[in-house]
Amino acid sequence: xxxxxxxxxxxxxxxxxxxxxxxxxxxxxxxxxxxxxxxxxxxxxxxxxxxxxxxxxxxxxxxxxxxxxxxxxxxxxxxxxxxxxxxxxxxxxxxxxxxxxxxxxxxxxxxxxxxxxxxxxxxxxxxxxxxxxxxxxxxxxxxxxxxxxxxxxxxxxxxxxxxxxxxxxxxxxxxxxxxxxxxxxxxxxxxxxxxxxxxxxxxxxxxxxxxxxxxxxxxxxxxxxxxxxxxxxxxxxxxxxxxxxxxxxxxxxxxxxxxxxxxxxxxxxxxxxxxxxxxxxxxxxxxxxxxxxxxxxxxxxxxxxxxxxxxxxxxxxxxxxxxxxxxxxxxxxxxxxxxxxxxxxxxxxxxxxxxxxxxxxxxxxxxxxxxxxxxxxxxxxxxxxxxxxxxxxxxxxxxxxxxxxxxxxxxxxxxxxxxxxx
Numbered sequence: 001x002x003x004x005x006x007x008x009x010x011x012x013x014x015x016x017x018x019x020x021x022x023x024x025x026x027x028x029x030x031x032x033x034x035x036x037x038x039x040x041x042x043x044x045x046x047x048x049x050x051x052x053x054x055x056x057x058x059x060x061x062x063x064x065x066x067x068x069x070x071x072x073x074x075x076x077x078x079x080x081x082x083x084x085x086x087x088x089x090x091x092x093x094x095x096x097x098x099x100x101x102x103x104x105x106x107x108x109x110x111x112x113x114x115x116x117x118x119x120x121x122x123x124x125x126x127x128x129x130x131x132x133x134x135x136x137x138x139x140x141x142x143x144x145x146x147x148x149x150x151x152x153x154x155x156x157x158x159x160x161x162x163x164x165x166x167x168x169x170x171x172x173x174x175x176x177x178x179x180x181x182x183x184x185x186x187x188x189x190x191x192x193x194x195x196x197x198x199x200x201x202x203x204x205x206x207x208x209x210x211x212x213x214x215x216x217x218x219x220x221x222x223x224x225x226x227x228x229x230x231x232x233x234x235x236x237x238x239x240x241x242x243x244x245x246x247x248x249x250x251x252x253x254x255x256x257x258x259x260x261x262x263x264x265x266x267x268x269x270x271x272x273x274x275x276x277x278x279x280x281x282x283x284x285x286x287x288x289x290x291x292x293x294x295x296x297x298x299x300x301x302x303x304x305x306x307x308x309x310x311x312x313x314x315x316x317x318x319x320x321x322x323x324x325x326x327x328x329x330x331x332x333x334x335x336x337x338x339x340x341x342x343x344x345x346x347x348x349x350x351x352x353x354x355x356x357x358x359x360x361x362x363x364x365x366x367x368x369x370x371x372x373x374x375x376x377x378x379x380x381x382x383x384x385x386x387x388x389x390x391x392x393x394x395x396x397x398x399x400x401x402x403x404x405x406x407x408x409x410x411x412x413x414x415x416x417x418x419x420x421x422x
Contacts, residue, residue: 004140011132016125023121026057059097059112070107079112089115154179158186218252257385260319264392271313275422278308278349279342285321286340289329297334300325304341308349310419316393317417320401321351323390324415328355332412349421356412359405368403 060073063081079090082101090097096115101108154177162173172190175183225245228237286302293300310317328338336356343350360368367373369391372384387401394401400418405411 008132008136012129015128061110063108273311276310279305293329299337303339306342306344308344309422311422312397316397319393320390323386324353328353332357351417353415356410359413
């Protein structure tokens with residue numbers, strides 16, 4: 001702003017100086033023309049080639065003590081003689097004049113100037129003083145916008161760098177290209193991120209360690225159950241042992257899911273990608289879960305098989321699709337149906353699982369992928385980890401999961417695994 005103000009003041013100074021210089025030069029010229037006591041007006045002749053506007057000339061009138069005119073610079077202009085010394089405003093036929101009269105004992109000198117010339121000089125001086133400011137105001141706005149844009153661009157780059165960081169990134173936010181005023185704020189963010197990383201790491205380590213520690217006693221309990229069943233020759237405890245074994249199986253499954261989630265959270269590298277036949281994946285998944293469906297009197301089958309190939313890790317796709325189909329079978333009442341379809345649309349392929357279960361309430365849809373969250377009915381089997389594991393596995397492969405209520409007939413849910421075709 002200081003630079004812009006100096007530029008404006010300098011420009012105004014030179015413009016007004018030139019205007020004043022022209023005006024004063026014209027005054028010098030007129031003084032030279034009319035100085036002296038010659039009884040008549042000087043002959044019009046060359047005046048040194050000084051450029052001037054005739055309207056800017058003064059009207060010089062000189063009278064002797066008797067009131068006889070001694071000099072008239074413009075005889076055609078009849079400005080009456082004033083009796084007293086001083087300034088006055090005089091009006092003639094079509095012109096306003098500013099008049100100064102000097103009365104002495106031997107003569108009267110009167111100098112007059114056109115009022116329009118004075119107004120024009122004042123207007124020009126004001127315009128030339130304001131013009132640089134008028135021009136420099138938008139220039140200053142553009143300059144300030146450019147400066148602010150450069151500062152904000154560094155902040156925008158910082159925002160993009162923070163927004164694009166992976167959740168598992170361990171390095172702090174760089175402060176090399178950050179404005180000095182923002183460095184303390186970014187440093188505080190880095191300290192907060194470090195504390196959050198430490199907390200998340202402790203949580204992941206706890207889940208992983210707990211899963212590992214629980215697997216051993218569960219395996220020992222399973223061995224003891226097998227030994228008891230072997231010794232129970234008369235079958236007195238078979239029913240209780242079966243219930244006990246089912247409980248151990250559920251606990252083992254939960255521990256396995258916790259361990260798998262811990263591995264996903266730790267950013268464990270995915271297996272090497274390779275082509276995957278989605279139809280074969282769907283058929284294998286249905287075949288693997290058919291015994292579970294038969295035990296619950298569920299009609300599980302494939303209704304459509306569009307040929308589709310995807311690139312990724314087979315294990316992650318098996319986990320994702322297996323959890324989706326297993327959830328559909330477990331939440332569908334006995335006698336219901338679960339239909340699996342492989343559908344190709346453009347560059348994408350979808351594996352759809354349609355069931356005739358109770359579905360999910362609209363208000364619960366945003367939470368279905370949360371860990372340990374179980375939608376209604378609450379008395380159904382499950383740990384609330386299946387969809388969370390499916391989402392983590394799908395995200396690792398760049399796939400998408402979508403859930404929606406059925407609108408094609410019976411009530412139920414549609415779960416979709418959406419992948420890009422190879």
